Amino acid sequence: MKLICSQGDLSSNLSLVSRAVPSRPTHPVLANILLQADAETNQVSLTAFDLSLGIRTSFSAEVLESGAIALPAKLLVDITSRLPEGEITLDDSVDAGGEGIIVTLKPKSGRYQVRAMGAEEFPELPVIENAEAIHLTTAALIEGLKGSLFATSSDETKQVLTGVHLTLKQDTLEFAATDGHRLAVLETTNERPVEGSEQVEVTVPARALRELQRMLGHNATSEETVAVYLDQGQVVFAWQNQRLTSRTLEGQYPAYRQLIPRQFERQVTLERKQFISTLERIAVLADQKNNIVKVSIDNANQEITLSCEAQDVGSGTESMPAQISGEDIDIAFNVKYLMEGLKELPSSEIQMHLNQSLTPVIFTPLGGLKMTYLAMPVQLRN
């Protein structure tokens, strides 16, 4: 293997795929990045894979001799990111003892040699052969991820709740996430209708989707489309020269649709940012106790009052205007769950739909995207 490439291409692509390199590899080869160079196409592809998450990218280079090799990820990323701009020559050789492989990196000045491993030891990245691709715009995919990822559980023992549940319907892809305390559901539109009537559902680890979010954020414009392949056990996202694969999570995802009430006795329309900043101030006091904030709905004055009483510390109360239909009620929330959902709702005005003080409360954006955020109220303690 021998190739000449630019420092920028090598460094940016190495750091992109290195996100899939496990910090504590279960097998030595997984601490490596697979480099494959093709002299016919003058393309170099880089792959990292922790047996669950896999990332592959490719870029153009002058490939003088085809070949493949597994390179130590951390060392290569750290060296190439610090090299000055310019051409880098990469080639491999067998070391003096005849036992190991040595890769030599020659930038403009200087010379670096690192021990590498054979490409044959690197595991194959999974492929999905029979599934039909769904096509989403990058913008729709980013919206779906942003509106669901925050609501996943970070508790690894909670299995399927650590992932986002994707439901593919004919015209839409639905993203759902819950950690047992709240639920976020978001629907995006497929670019082209999917053929066949079968509804596919998979749960994808949040970690893989966060990487996807990061990659899309850096490299894609919203006009592009991403091909998504869903299958039991595996999901693949492919666009341009990039590809992310992930194992899916096993287990039955909660039947979340039935948690969302169909009718509401009360409805409140609020200015979202004002609601958030008021909550943030009251949260300073709530933080001293149990994070519980009281929301009082006052129909006569068309305003809501947020308050918190933290014994032995102090108290806070603020009111803000709202359009209210339905009778007055006091309702209490864990301020953290409330705030996280409000921050992701994609509109300047939002609606709060509620029934009684201990039944699920739904927040939706006014106009635009189809997103539903459900927060469970808590008992009001005095």
Added chain:
Amino acid sequence: MKLICSQGDLSSNLSLVSRAVPSRPTHPVLANILLQADAETNQVSLTAFDLSLGIRTSFSAEVLESGAIALPAKLLVDITSRLPEGEITLDDSVDAGGEGIIVTLKPKSGRYQVRAMGAEEFPELPVIENAEAIHLTTAALIEGLKGSLFATSSDETKQVLTGVHLTLKQDTLEFAATDGHRLAVLETTNERPVEGSEQVEVTVPARALRELQRMLGHNATSEETVAVYLDQGQVVFAWQNQRLTSRTLEGQYPAYRQLIPRQFERQVTLERKQFISTLERIAVLADQKNNIVKVSIDNANQEITLSCEAQDVGSGTESMPAQISGEDIDIAFNVKYLMEGLKELPSSEIQMHLNQSLTPVIFTPLGGLKMTYLAMPVQLRN
């Protein structure tokens, strides 16, 4: 006590002094910020003091009623920083039970009440009465701090080495810091010569000086002067409406001047940034082993070569031009100590002065500021 002030003034001054509030106070009152309001001058002063570091600032406000009170620091900082811009009314009252003091904070909308403590419980900030002030420009003080603080020890058991040693001479103030592995010495010029021939020396905790650096960075232009009062046991920095006091560290500071060789057999002039970036790349390999980098000085080619051999991992070598006088030599350094000093040297070209491979090496800037950085070479292991 009753006053009206702007949210911006209150919030920025609270967060400034709150840096001196201990995270684990030894006495409840130390978790507070002392607020003193004077109706005659319409000035409000805020003080925080952990019994070693003290910070006081003052700002203008409409003081309706003079008074003093100790306010819970974290709560006040967190609430006021989140309030919208505008006027805030602050007043105190005795609570319903007649036992505690309650402070009421009224922003444009809403109302916050927090429990406070009596001002009489708050310890007095130390004053230095008999010492004459030294006057430094802010720029000179910032340079002195920047060129010394990084070389202090972070190991709390090392006593005086966790501070910067200040030596006041007639025309200069000398800053010195060492952690036993390297030494940084920097001399700045006093704005006005100090009267009297006595040489004053104190060691000031790095923590206090880092706060000073932060405050100067935010609030001062380089044209201003800072008054410095040095005394055994206490040091005070005062400028504009701000004041920082610190206890000094006890114990004999090392006689560092005698560590610096007076004559050198070899001298190397280098481009500082190129030296740093080359070291950073070689450091990637050194990081795999013992952080040791070899520097080979080649008089014939007027270049130096940096290299590292990390067994079982790889190796790296790079050369760069240099103006060299003296014979060829190989010398090895711990790359971390080398780099930290090089980053603080305030010039684009630097000089390295050395004798043998295991005697102290001195780095100085070319022109400008008087700074000396001493690094001890290490044994070269193969």
